[in-house]
Amino acid sequence: MQIVIASGKGGVGKSTVTASLLYLLKDExxxxxxxxxxxxxxxxxxxxxxEWEEEREHIGAxxxxxxxxxxxxxxxxQMRCPYECIYVDDEGNYVVNELTCExxxxxxxxxxxxxxxxxxxxxxxxxxxxxxxYGFPIISAQxxxxxxxxxxxxxxxxxxxxxxxxxxxxxxxxxxxxxxxGCQVIASVGGADxxxxxxxxxxxxxxxxxxVYKVVQHFHEPAYLIINKADINPGFTKLREWAExxxxxxxxxxxxxxxxxxxxxxxxxxxxxxxxxxxxQAIREIAEAIKQEIIK
Amino acid sequence: xxxxxxxxxxxxGKSTVAINVAVELAKRFKLILADLDVEAxxxxxxxxxxxxNEEEVNQFMPKFxxxxxxxxxxxxxxxxxxxxxxxxxxxxxxxxxxxxxxxxxxxxxxxxxxxxxxxxxxxxxxxxxxPYGFTLVTGKLREGxxxxxxxxxxxxxxxxxxxxxxLIVDTAAGTGNTVSKAIEGSQLLIAVTEPxxxxxxxxxxILQLGKxxxxxxxxxxxxxxxxxxxxxxxxxxxxxxxxxxxxxxSENIVKTYVSGTPIVTTDYPEAEIFRGIxxxxxxxxxx
Ligand code: SF4
Ligand code: SF4
Ligand code: SF4
Ligand code: SF4
Numbered sequence: 136m137q138i139v140i141a142s143g144k145g146g147v148g149k150s151t152v153t154a155s156l157l158y159l160l161k162d163e164x165x166x167x168x169x170x171x172x173x174x175x176x177x178x179x180x181x182x183x184x185x186e187w188e189e190e191r192e193h194i195g196a197x198x199x200x201x202x203x204x205x206x207x208x209x210x211x212x213q214m215r216c217p218y219e220c221i222y223v224d225d226e227g228n229y230v231v232n233e234l235t236c237e238x239x240x241x242x243x244x245x246x247x248x249x250x251x252x253x254x255x256x257x258x259x260x261x262x263x264x265x266x267x268x269y270g271f272p273i274i275s276a277q278x279x280x281x282x283x284x285x286x287x288x289x290x291x292x293x294x295x296x297x298x299x300x301x302x303x304x305x306x307x308x309x310x311x312x313x314x315x316x317g318c319q320v321i322a323s324v325g326g327a328d329x330x331x332x333x334x335x336x337x338x339x340x341x342x343x344x345x346x347v348y349k350v351v352q353h354f355h356e357p358a359y360l361i362i363n364k365a366d367i368n369p370g371f372t373k374l375r376e377w378a379e380x381x382x383x384x385x386x387x388x389x390x391x392x393x394x395x396x397x398x399x400x401x402x403x404x405x406x407x408x409x410x411x412x413x414x415x416q417a418i419r420e421i422a423e424a425i426k427q428e429i430i431k
Numbered sequence: 432x433x434x435x436x437x438x439x440x441x442x443x444g445k446s447t448v449a450i451n452v453a454v455e456l457a458k459r460f461k462l463i464l465a466d467l468d469v470e471a472x473x474x475x476x477x478x479x480x481x482x483x484n485e486e487e488v489n490q491f492m493p494k495f496x497x498x499x500x501x502x503x504x505x506x507x508x509x510x511x512x513x514x515x516x517x518x519x520x521x522x523x524x525x526x527x528x529x530x531x532x533x534x535x536x537x538x539x540x541x542x543x544x545x546x547x548x549x550x551x552x553x554x555x556x557x558x559x560x561x562p563y564g565f566t567l568v569t570g571k572l573r574e575g576x577x578x579x580x581x582x583x584x585x586x587x588x589x590x591x592x593x594x595x596x597x598l599i600v601d602t603a604a605g606t607g608n609t610v611s612k613a614i615e616g617s618q619l620l621i622a623v624t625e626p627x628x629x630x631x632x633x634x635x636x637i638l639q640l641g642k643x644x645x646x647x648x649x650x651x652x653x654x655x656x657x658x659x660x661x662x663x664x665x666x667x668x669x670x671x672x673x674x675x676x677x678x679x680x681s682e683n684i685v686k687t688y689v690s691g692t693p694i695v696t697t698d699y700p701e702a703e704i705f706r707g708i709x710x711x712x713x714x715x716x717x718x
Binding site for chain 1: 473534577579580581606608658689
């Protein structure tokens, strides 16, 4: 089974909750974890991974380059680039901004001097594999700074994870998705069997989780909700109301607990570092609910 | 003038810094705050305002006129997104969600009129007056759309027609090319970070981006008492970036965040820290 954990917004505790859930489920199930936040991966860190066993470079991003020797400075490429990535430098040369180029090759197609603009394949990042000290494997990716196509890295991660699942006869893939609703999240949610949404009771988090829920609905996946930092904003009932209206079952609520930031500094799941904390008691109940309602 | 506020990872308090600094600096500049976190725009919620002046962002999408198409497959071959599939006989079909609207297919199609102008709604931009003397510009990607780049570009285009002296850009999390697109054109980049091992890891990436883009970079440490700030200072130094402020974890900040009231408009002692950051930026911009 493939379970994706998403939140829409960053900083609501998605990765910390995921790390503790993995910890609680690891003994009963054969799991693989996928950190699908290729721009800011940290599930591996939270699970104490310090060294990767295998690292694959992902060559896939394409970037346009302009040969200033043959360029006649007509400016057509700059006019036609859909993302405004071509600029004129101090010497009057037309230059592609490699940190924003999407690699669509429109500039190459419209340039009147053949061969002046070439589309080059460059590294977009790396995908890595490790065994956590808890016994289950993890796949993680890191997009190189300023590169496009983080979604493709995530798709590749999931492919690799599927292959490992087959080889090692694993049962469940737990995908920790990125913030937002863009390509990385779509790649994370697409193909999952169930989505677990994590939100905190604030207007910003509600707005973002509603958006990611629409993406989940698009893929017709059943969704569940975990409310994190449930007590930080007592007057705010809209998150629960929304879940009720949409018929999204609430798996549980985790109170704000200073054990969580402390455990993060220790780079350990909070359930392991502070098993008696309020948050740990809550996550144990949530893990039970997941076993009964989702994994079965 | 333009400055960018970014953070590497999500949830570091980037938007809190952005809105508070905007409220302060709006006293001195004709100011626009641009929320370019198009996948999860929240600045309006933190400012307690409703988005206004909605404009659609539509993207080109090829529409095939099969009576003219000669099934040469050129459009499919040139499409970097593999959004066009062809049948055995060469008939092209579009998979709309993969299309980025770049028009490469239209450019290569040898038959005039075989590819016609279609379009798809991919999101919206908004221009919202705030009660704090500045305007908020927001880009919002439609759910189910994959690419945030066109929305960032559209929001930046809408900005160009507005009148301002200072633009503050609030970016998405991460360090991919849409974040660099948002930052592009800034004289100053402020990275908001947390002193946790995870925060430090992500800060390093945003510092790298600042360096690659050749932009002066400052660091603001949020929730400074949750970890070892020395680590952050050390990393910042490595990239020639200055740490300009430390913000402690505070219930008051959480309270104002949740209620949609910028903390600089209150009497809480923490307001002074944000005013201090705004003052530093003001001095920097004045030269
Ligand atoms: S490849 Fe596309 S995005 Fe890159 S510079 Fe050329 S036209 Fe612009
Ligand atoms: S279109 Fe070609 S020749 Fe014209 S400015 Fe661009 S690179 Fe130079
Ligand atoms: S507009 Fe660009 S992405 Fe869309 S089908 Fe044409 S070539 Fe492909
Ligand atoms: S390039 Fe034009 S003529 Fe050729 S297959 Fe595509 S639409 Fe048809």
